[in-house]
Amino acid sequence: MSPADRTPLLTVRGLSKSFGDTRVLADADLDVARGEVLAVIGASGSGKTTLLRCLNGLEVADAGTVAVDDARVDFTTRPAPKALHALRDRSAMVFQQFQLFPHKTVLENVAEGPVVVQRRDKDEVRAEARALLERVGLADKADAYPHQLSGGQQQRVGIVRALALRPELLLFDEPTSALDPELVGEVLLLMRDLAREGWTMVVVTHELQFAREVASRVAFVDGGRVLESGPPAQVLGSPEHERTRQFIRRLSHPL
Amino acid sequence: MGSVDWGLALDSIGPLVGGAITGTIPLAAVSFVAGLVIAVAVALARLSDNRLLSGLARAYVSVIRGTPLLVQLFVIFYGLPSVGLTIDPWPSAIIAFSLNVGGYAAEIVRAAILSVPKGQWEAAYMIGMDRRTALRRIVLPQAARVSVPPLSNTFISLVKDTSLASVVLVTELFREAQQIAAFSQEFMLVYIEAAAVYWVICLALSAVQGRLETRLDRYVAR
Ligand SMILES: Nc1ncnc2c1ncn2[C@@H]1O[C@H](COP(=O)(O)OP(=O)(O)OP(=O)(O)O)[C@@H](O)[C@H]1O
Ligand SMILES: [Mg+2]
Numbered sequence: 001m002s003p004a005d006r007t008p009l010l011t012v013r014g015l016s017k018s019f020g021d022t023r024v025l026a027d028a029d030l031d032v033a034r035g036e037v038l039a040v041i042g043a044s045g046s047g048k049t050t051l052l053r054c055l056n057g058l059e060v061a062d063a064g065t066v067a068v069d070d071a072r073v074d075f076t077t078r079p080a081p082k083a084l085h086a087l088r089d090r091s092a093m094v095f096q097q098f099q100l101f102p103h104k105t106v107l108e109n110v111a112e113g114p115v116v117v118q119r120r121d122k123d124e125v126r127a128e129a130r131a132l133l134e135r136v137g138l139a140d141k142a143d144a145y146p147h148q149l150s151g152g153q154q155q156r157v158g159i160v161r162a163l164a165l166r167p168e169l170l171l172f173d174e175p176t177s178a179l180d181p182e183l184v185g186e187v188l189l190l191m192r193d194l195a196r197e198g199w200t201m202v203v204v205t206h207e208l209q210f211a212r213e214v215a216s217r218v219a220f221v222d223g224g225r226v227l228e229s230g231p232p233a234q235v236l237g238s239p240e241h242e243r244t245r246q247f248i249r250r251l252s253h254p255l
Numbered sequence: 256m257g258s259v260d261w262g263l264a265l266d267s268i269g270p271l272v273g274g275a276i277t278g279t280i281p282l283a284a285v286s287f288v289a290g291l292v293i294a295v296a297v298a299l300a301r302l303s304d305n306r307l308l309s310g311l312a313r314a315y316v317s318v319i320r321g322t323p324l325l326v327q328l329f330v331i332f333y334g335l336p337s338v339g340l341t342i343d344p345w346p347s348a349i350i351a352f353s354l355n356v357g358g359y360a361a362e363i364v365r366a367a368i369l370s371v372p373k374g375q376w377e378a379a380y381m382i383g384m385d386r387r388t389a390l391r392r393i394v395l396p397q398a399a400r401v402s403v404p405p406l407s408n409t410f411i412s413l414v415k416d417t418s419l420a421s422v423v424l425v426t427e428l429f430r431e432a433q434q435i436a437a438f439s440q441e442f443m444l445v446y447i448e449a450a451a452v453y454w455v456i457c458l459a460l461s462a463v464q465g466r467l468e469t470r471l472d473r474y475v476a477r
Contacts (some may be wrong), residue, residue, distance in 0.1 A: 056381065057380075058377055058380060058381065081385075085383070085385075088380070088381070088383060089383060092381065092382075093381045095374060095377070095378065095381075097374055099372075099374040099375060099377065099378035100378075101375065101378065101379075101393055102397065103396045103397055103400070112382060112392070113382030113383055113384075116384070116388065116392060117382055117383035117384055117388070118383065145473065161382070165382060165383070
């Protein structure tokens, strides 16, 4: 599919957010088309997490607009809970620290949203959840509690929990950075499969290899805005800005 | 000191245990359940963004914790009639104990809710829950686990505190003991026997607490 065929799914304009005196997002713009995988990179503290959290209303921006599909929220005036809810309905997030519900089994974690919030048929949801777990190789863990799983398994459950919500947009905040190095691969491979299946994904990551090989576009965030974005080869290979170049060099050669 | 009057010791066990079964235990159980309901409400009020609500909750906890339970009991049973509100012994005792447990347990419940990581709220919001559903299905169940040990302590204290109900004429374990002791003049024997009955009840409660914790621990790494 060429970019021209792609309809926009996520549109962010002029997004700003301050915590006290610290301006964390400063006029950030972002576009993601349906089926696109956007890798968001940038230094620690540059505002990546805050940007992602604003996309599904976990954080309320001070100004700007976020539109996912037909849900559009203008943050110039404080948005109504209903508007944020509409935004949240269309996306699902995978957290850095997994945030599975420790008092619920794996299956219950996955089914909770669809059954309790979306009020879908319980048996149907459970069947679908089992199929999703099977897909990610965790069929035998359906009745286990999260603490009985490895980090990589927990994060795969986190991803399945997000998928079960049937979102339009998947948001990932450094999904592998809390994992032991040998467990990173299993999660990245699953994400690559999702990308190939056509899921629209925004992935905040420090995994340059993932950005290079899986993302359709890379956005470099600096000082609370998207400094540049484009195809991986361009942004990672011959970036326009010196700041981007420096960041990529530091990430590739930490010593 | 004379020798132990075993006949009296044996004869008084029946009334003492009876007082526990018909007085102490139901008084503690009913007050604890009502107190827990008050506690959850007060804890939520204390955590709410509404200044007035949280201020009222804070004041309530402060008054309850800052005044003796015996005085609270006297205000309700002996004080209220002078403003035209007369309440029978049993309801008086239950009201006083419930309000008291409510004040102490509110702080336990509040701390337990705060101990649930912020990320759990966020995950609940992420899957589309509103605040109320997140609280009910995600946060309170986790807070419950944390609050079992301190709440058990509150309950065990309450069981012993119900002996104060004797001063507002509720017939429970300790009032039985007082009556038997006054009649027989065997103060030492009868009061030690009463103490033993309280102790056995508390031992049983500690055992229940242990089992409850094990049950709730099934989802916690050990
Ligand atoms: N709730 C908050 N209150 C105050 N400051 C915050 C809050 N959340 C984030 N910040 C600040 O905003 C800035 C950007 O944070 P953010 O988490 O978005 O950065 P990030 O790019 O995700 O960084 P990292 O790579 O370390 O995760 C940081 O300076 C952070 O300290
Ligand atoms: Mg971050």
